[in-house]
Amino acid sequence: MRPLCRFIRRPNHCTLRHVQRRLLLTLAIETSCDDTSVAVLEKHKNNSAALHFHSKITSDNRIYGGVHPIASHESHQQNLATLVEQALHSLPIKKRTSEHITEVLCLNGKDGMEFREKPDFITVTRGPGMRSSLNTGLDTAKGLAVAWQIPLLGVNHMQAHALTPRLVSALDAADAGEYKAAANDPAFPFLTLLVSGGHTMLVHSRSLCDHEILANTTDMAVGDMIDKTAREVLPQEHLNSASDVMYGKLLESFAFADQQLSHDYHPPSSFTRPRISQLSGSDWTINPPYCAPGPEGSITFADAFTFSGIGSSVKGIMDRHPEMDEIGRRVLARETMALAFEHLASRALFALQRPDIQDIRTLVVSGGVASNQFLKTILRENLDVKGYKNMKLVFPPPKFCTDNAAMIAWTGIEMFEAGWRTSLDAMAIKKWSIDQKAADGGILGADGWKSAAVGH
Ligand code: AMP
Numbered sequence: 001m002r003p004l005c006r007f008i009r010r011p012n013h014c015t016l017r018h019v020q021r022r023l024l025l026t027l028a029i030e031t032s033c034d035d036t037s038v039a040v041l042e043k044h045k046n047n048s049a050a051l052h053f054h055s056k057i058t059s060d061n062r063i064y065g066g067v068h069p070i071a072s073h074e075s076h077q078q079n080l081a082t083l084v085e086q087a088l089h090s091l092p093i094k095k096r097t098s099e100h101i102t103e104v105l106c107l108n109g110k111d112g113m114e115f116r117e118k119p120d121f122i123t124v125t126r127g128p129g130m131r132s133s134l135n136t137g138l139d140t141a142k143g144l145a146v147a148w149q150i151p152l153l154g155v156n157h158m159q160a161h162a163l164t165p166r167l168v169s170a171l172d173a174a175d176a177g178e179y180k181a182a183a184n185d186p187a188f189p190f191l192t193l194l195v196s197g198g199h200t201m202l203v204h205s206r207s208l209c210d211h212e213i214l215a216n217t218t219d220m221a222v223g224d225m226i227d228k229t230a231r232e233v234l235p236q237e238h239l240n241s242a243s244d245v246m247y248g249k250l251l252e253s254f255a256f257a258d259q260q261l262s263h264d265y266h267p268p269s270s271f272t273r274p275r276i277s278q279l280s281g282s283d284w285t286i287n288p289p290y291c292a293p294g295p296e297g298s299i300t301f302a303d304a305f306t307f308s309g310i311g312s313s314v315k316g317i318m319d320r321h322p323e324m325d326e327i328g329r330r331v332l333a334r335e336t337m338a339l340a341f342e343h344l345a346s347r348a349l350f351a352l353q354r355p356d357i358q359d360i361r362t363l364v365v366s367g368g369v370a371s372n373q374f375l376k377t378i379l380r381e382n383l384d385v386k387g388y389k390n391m392k393l394v395f396p397p398p399k400f401c402t403d404n405a406a407m408i409a410w411t412g413i414e415m416f417e418a419g420w421r422t423s424l425d426a427m428a429i430k431k432w433s434i435d436q437k438a439a440d441g442g443i444l445g446a447d448g449w450k451s452a453a454v455g456h
């Protein structure tokens, strides 16, 4: 006899379809820097999410050796409309067209007319970023919102980086075919290290709009320093092989090419220990940032990162040793990354010891540099050795770590659900903190927010 419980052990397709039925659908645009990205994201009733479209074109800035504002702006102007056009054909198919006509988009498909679901709202990065780049996305988003008569959500790019792991868990829940309500994971509060080409900050996220910056860079971003180091240290033929200006990725593969990414790393007893190389032809010393006396470096600077000192030390070393051989260059690349990443670890550890930072179980590491495997090793090892073995380290997949429209879409959905909309006269914001204690009042300190109760 068949066990009766087989009917209750698994959801049937109707149940699955019911809980994974669409709750919200948004088309999102990201153009804050040199990436033009468009996404179509659907959130289901059970908190899982499906990414129907996600594409990105990065401006070719190689001849400039870094991000160039005019070239990036032109790349957005050239590519954004095409990506939006492609995205429209990935919107869910609308089967019934006679009713709910206002919810339908009629597109010119390959085989004639195509009926697609109209998004519930448009999400776009409003800031921070390069003004002309932001404006390309914002103006397009406003146009779509007006044409389709749907609300606009202009979101904060850094908030989106911080919320990325919640997007990833929602996508994973849908992939796993979950039918129960999926938890928003990680739940608040959590810590995030945002490590990108433009930012380095440690953020305490208490709720959707309540993010406190616990440490910020005082000079350059860690990704910027790593890119500059790569341009100094990498042999020319490696630099020539770069397909974009993400030199950090190249530096990592060069540094560990002889070790198949086995890092052989041991946490230092003190973060103030200078790095010394005695290889012939490349003898050098690099001091860690803030290497004041004391076991942890000066705690006075617990809220600050600095990377320019490491960067200029590397430049000085390469100026003195232009003929450095490949082995020497690999050692220098590894030690530079180790110093920078231990500096990141030191500020995370300071924060975890703060009496006002409680109940933190998750440290999220986001931004382009988060795809570095050596960074993962260094953070894990240092947390373990300092008594934080249970601290969960979350590294979103690289495609969601670098700038992308999926994280913008997710942020739009969370803000939309919280009742926020953006007025059509909202302007791009070049500098926009996520910390409500900042002079601009943080995310909700910007003008142009309106609550859903006022109408869309
Ligand atoms: P984002 O600003 O978030 O788009 O990230 C771009 C930055 O991440 C650039 O500075 C890249 O060089 C850096 N990056 C990307 N991949 C890696 C990697 N594997 N190791 C170190 N840095 C990286």
Ligand code: ZN
Binding pocket: 157, 161, 196, 402, 403
């Ligand atoms: Zn970013």
